[in-house]
Amino acid sequence: MPPQDPSAKTPRTPGAPHTDAPVGDRIDARTRRGRLQMLVLLLVCASPVIASYLMYYVVKPTGGSTNYGTLIDPQRPMPAVQIANERDESVPLASMRGKWLLVTTDPAACDEACAKKLFMIRQIRAGQGQDRERIVPVWLIQDKGAVDERLSAAYNEPYAGVRFLRMDAAAVRQWLPADAGARAEDTIFLVDPLGNLMMRFPKDPDPAKINGDLKKLLKYSRIG
Incomplete structure (x- = not known):
């Protein structure tokens, strides 16, 4: 059997996930996804407070101020x-x-x-x-x-x-x-x-x- 070229890529099984990206890049991508998920979770938890202040301080009815005080x-x-x-x-x-x-x-x-x-x-x-x-x-x-x-x-x-x-x-x-x-x-x-x-x-x-x-x-x- 002729020796294989070390630089040759291993054939990919049809339907299998592509894994040619370097290991470091894949870890960085997972880290970014994790941080994004954490940010989304924090925004969801804080949304009631943010919404209440936006509705009261920013959203104003037609005709003038929204508050008496x-x-x-x-x-x-x-x-x-x-x-x-x-x-x-x-x-x-x-x-x-x-x-x-x-x-x-x-x-x-x-x-x-x-x-x-x-x-x-x-x-x-x-x-x-x-x-x-x-x-x-x-x-x-x-x-x-x-x-x-x-x-x-x-x-x-x-x-x-x-x-x-x-x-x-x-x-x-x-x-x-x-x-x-x-x-x-x-x-x-x-x-x-x-x-x-x-x-x-x-x-x-x-x-x-x-x-x-x-x-x-x-x-x-x-x-x-």
Whole structure:
């Protein structure tokens, strides 16, 4: 039998996969496919969050703006500070992540305007029906003063769900930006479940319009 030429290619069986590509090239191709599959998986997992923000911030109905509140740009993440809960336990502010937060702030000596905001955020939460469990109304108390027991009885109870938390006044002002010519105490803020301060409502806000903003966010978002 005549000796075979070492450079000659081995005949390929009909229907068998072509394997003439160098081993290194085949490994590189598998690596690229694996990375592409991982990227697609990450995009699929993140799509609910991405879609909710695109629908709310980008897609606007004919005739004007899609939201009543003012969007905070850039968003402000929760500062790394401690707060005191109802049992006077020190906990990180970041422990409040995971829900949509309706935030108002005032000293413990809550005046009529303060009580009106507490009533408003309680009613807005209750008005969300089955989605109300996704929302936590929060009163950030700026000092260590005593809170009127009537306020606790009316708002800081299981069904109303308003959390009475204490946070240093300077940290409050640094995190919650006031509107031009106003104070942080004049309004209500919205924090998303990722811990970003994302919206500020005007002084003496219309609760029906806040309710409308929340309904749209809860409809488009699966987080929180």
